[in-house]
Amino acid sequence: ALYESVSQLPGFAYDFVVVGGGTGGAVIANRLTENPSISVLVLEAGVSNQGATNIEVPLLAPFASPQTAYDWNYTVVPQPGLDGRTPAYPRGFVLGGSSSTNYLTYTRGSRDDYDRYAAISGDEGWSWDALQPYIKRNERFTPPADGHNTTGQFLPSAHGYSGINAVTLPGYPTAIDHLVVNATQEFGDEFPFNLDMNAGDVVGIGWTQETILNGARSSAATSYLGDSFIHRPNLHVLLHAHATQVFPDANAKSGKQIAFNTVEFAENRQTRYNVTAKKEIVLSAGSFNTPQLLMLSGIGNKTALASLGIPTLLDLPSVGQNMSDHPLVANPFVVSGTQTSDSIFENSTRLAADIQAWNSSYPHEGPLVDGLTTLLGWLRLPENDPIFETYPDPSAGPHSSHYELIFANGFAMPGSASPSTGNYMTIFSNVISPIARGSVTLNSTDPFTQPLIDPALLAHPFDTYVVVSAIKAARRFATASAFKGYITGPYEAWANATTDDEIAEYARSTGNSVWHAVGTACMSPKGAEWGVVDPDLKIKGAQGLRVVDASVIPIVPNAHTQAPVYIFAERAADFIKKSWKI
């Protein structure tokens, strides 16, 4: 059942209390309540996902955040790699979390990513091969909204058809689709076509798979907490409930490990309540809010906690550290065609008509049924690139990339307003194998003050080198004969950036994040001196406290991060079921 107010809540003791009804938390809530004798309460700080056009309609995703009622409205600390700028860093403040407001691309990452997680954690169960059943449990591959023939657009055998979260291929043709595919044929050596980047080897450019069902967003809220699950009598989901601290069990016998069983939360940031977890508390508040909640509860770096007057319960210096993220730079081109998203967004009458057409059809129809991109790709620097004489290759392996190119059929530059006229194609160039590491630290003991978020964007010379290489690659790609007569030239902001230094300065002055921060409650081997959680995602030195969200992922993958979070959460649900024999 879904509750809008504490006054409706039937009780204050549950087997499991899940903090955060987002991507990871929704999976846990769903899987644990498959057993009708197990009770679960989800505390979600944010609002309902129902009836929000910018959440439901895929092409409108960029309007769901930042600076909206569905966003935490965070900004980052000044970024030296971005000329000291402080971009907004969106996070979903809504049921479904960031899966309700993200840009819908479904990418799992590479075989190498997961094999590296297995090596880092010392648990073979995190390897690509071992995770296949969990990938399939998450995914329900469905036909695209327009029902077109998808032969040659994906590898059917790599997909799951009976999972919970819907995945599909683009359902409305765009003006650039065949141009991009043709360019991969012309430049096959440097920019090969990849039939399915979700089959283990990401290298190459291919069709974007998206978390969309019949032309509408498929989020953790519409899938794992959808109508067929949220009415389970043993599942209670409370909105506007912001967890402020977790406490040890007052009655627990003092042993080696501290046992946690109480969550304090505030309704609408006001009245505080306590709720008891009879079995476990699961933290799924995301890469920024999970470490914040841990530190507010006395779990973190002892010295840092002491400086804020917080007594330390568990000295875990890795809490909030080790953040890795994907820096993004947008490269818009001016185009001669008029069939771009600009023609929709620059004309309010056209936009209203397209929304009307979307609303009055099911499966939904028209140009709004897809996210911002219908094709994207993952690419490596050349093997003999001179940069590797200075820095060892940080990529996860040969099936992995150093940078990503994303193709958007219109103007898109996060943090900058779109021009009011004209037609564009944007190629994003993103750093996928960053060396820089960022952090989340407490600014205040007030749980409603945002933590200090430092994603360390372009903070390492290697990362800047990669982004410059990626921008130059985007330019080379755009010279394919497929684009002749279509692309008329680079958009003014970067038209004059030609030397490497000028291109780096363009990156610093316009760059942003792809919003994939991970690693702030990193998993490490059992008994390791570093790390925050064991490979079973339990907090080191604690009982009754687990983390299931993006923060446990040790290094940012060759992926937009929702699918990796779903995959981690599916395995985590199995850990919990096994350890409680439920």
Ligand SMILES: Cc1cc2nc3c(=O)[nH]c(=O)nc-3n(C[C@H](O)[C@H](O)[C@H](O)COP(=O)(O)OP(=O)(O)OC[C@H]3O[C@@H](n4cnc5c(N)ncnc54)[C@H](O)[C@@H]3O)c2cc1C
């Ligand atoms: C704008 C944007 C675009 C993105 N685009 C893509 C994309 O196209 N494809 C992709 O794969 N990934 C994308 N991502 C990244 C991806 O969505 C996230 O990595 C993933 O959803 C994170 O899952 P999570 O479970 O860690 O956190 P979330 O899904 O964010 O869930 C955390 C939940 O906890 C709640 N919460 C936080 N603190 C508290 C508290 N103290 N008490 C109670 N509740 C709390 C939050 O409100 C939220 O609901 C994007 C992200 C953003 C923000």
